[in-house]
Amino acid sequence: xxxxxxxxxxxxxxxxxxxxxxxxxxxxxxxxxxxxxxxxxxxxxxxxxxxxxxxxxxxxxxxxxxxxxxxxxxxxxxxxxxxxxxxxxxxxxxxxxxxxxxxxxxxxxxxxxxxxxxxxxxxxxxxxxxxxxxxxxxxxxxxxxxxxxxxxxxxxxxxxxxxxxxxxxxxxxxxxxxxxxxxxxxxxxxxxxxxxxxxxxxxxxxxxxxxxxxxxxxxxxxxxxxxxxxxxxxxxxxxxxxxxxxxxxxxxxxxxxxxxxxxxxxxxxxxxxxxxxxxxxxxxxxxxxxxxxxxxxxxxxxxxxxxxx
Ligand SMILES: Nc1ncnc2c1ncn2[C@@H]1O[C@H](COP(=O)(O)OP(=O)(O)OP(=O)(O)O)[C@@H](O)[C@H]1O
Numbered sequence: 001x002x003x004x005x006x007x008x009x010x011x012x013x014x015x016x017x018x019x020x021x022x023x024x025x026x027x028x029x030x031x032x033x034x035x036x037x038x039x040x041x042x043x044x045x046x047x048x049x050x051x052x053x054x055x056x057x058x059x060x061x062x063x064x065x066x067x068x069x070x071x072x073x074x075x076x077x078x079x080x081x082x083x084x085x086x087x088x089x090x091x092x093x094x095x096x097x098x099x100x101x102x103x104x105x106x107x108x109x110x111x112x113x114x115x116x117x118x119x120x121x122x123x124x125x126x127x128x129x130x131x132x133x134x135x136x137x138x139x140x141x142x143x144x145x146x147x148x149x150x151x152x153x154x155x156x157x158x159x160x161x162x163x164x165x166x167x168x169x170x171x172x173x174x175x176x177x178x179x180x181x182x183x184x185x186x187x188x189x190x191x192x193x194x195x196x197x198x199x200x201x202x203x204x205x206x207x208x209x210x211x212x213x214x215x216x217x218x219x220x221x222x223x224x225x226x227x228x229x230x231x232x233x234x235x236x237x238x239x240x241x242x243x244x245x246x247x248x249x250x251x252x253x254x255x256x257x258x259x260x261x262x263x264x265x266x267x268x269x270x271x272x273x274x275x276x277x278x279x280x281x282x283x284x285x286x287x288x289x290x291x292x293x294x295x296x297x298x299x300x301x302x303x304x305x306x307x308x309x
Pocket of ligand 1: 014016017043044047049050051114156232233236
């Protein structure tokens with residue numbers, strides 16, 4: 001039975017962590033936040049790019065000005081242009097009144113462009129001009145407006161690779177990645193899976209009649225050893241699933257979603273490796289555990305799981 005170890009995280013504008021790697025990352029972020037330099041956050045899906053961008057704004061010299069975010073992956077080209085630059089009445093069919101764009105609304109503040117790799121090339125060209133000249137015109141208008149924005153962008157892809165494929169402008173890449181930051185994925189953040197697991201479980205306990213206070217050994221082991229390709233978002237969704245699907249105060253292995261068991265290739269590799277090591281050490285489990293860097297209990301469970309006992 002595993003209970004809440006009550007790990008106490010740091011809280012950076014809602015981004016929680018107990019990991020040294022993350023604290024070092026945030027320390028770096030805090031040094032650059034106070035400048036006006038454009039920041040590019042590179043990180044996989046669900047790693048908290050939104051939260052980091054918000055934190056940069058919160059601790060910057062612009063914190064009392066506006067902060068706005070758009071996700072370039074969810075907008076069509078026309079909508080993105082109008083969101084960013086605004087338009088005047090009649091600029092498009094459907095443009096029934098003037099609309100201010102984010103470049104105007106975040107003047108003196110911070111604009112966060114999530115999934116910037118998805119921005120169409122023509123809008124990239126327009127954005128580059130804004131960053132160079134600090135001015136722009138709304139769609140359908142001949143008026144030039146001044147703007148002073150701090151740009152934070154995020155991507156899960158390599159912009160360099162996209163530049164090589166001619167899908168991203170090289171000049172824009174240099175403008176927006178003056179400071180590149182690499183957000184670690186969840187499994188690289190030692191201690192965070194366990195801390196966040198209980199954070200989300202406690203939150204669900206507060207919102208629901210079911211109160212989970214423990215996990216059985218098997219479920220905990222699977223959760224602690226999973227890769228979390230969808231990072232914090234996947235962990236959060238998994239907690240919701242486990243909390244909703246099971247009964248009573250303990251989460252058991254049957255309450256875990258199927259996705260967590262679908263790493264069959266690695267499992268087969270593991271079985272081979274285990275079998276070889278058992279042979280090499282004449283079945284002496286303490287030596288095999290030492291070689292694998294795991295506890296004897298973990299080794300025992302793995303042997304059982306692969307039917308090697
Ligand atoms: N360290 C963290 N502590 C608490 N909650 C977190 C943490 N990181 C992420 N979250 C939560 O996980 C979810 C995903 O985070 P967020 O949207 O910031 O990720 P993202 O990297 O921008 O994802 P995507 O690239 O898919 O848009 C959000 O609900 C967020 O509040």
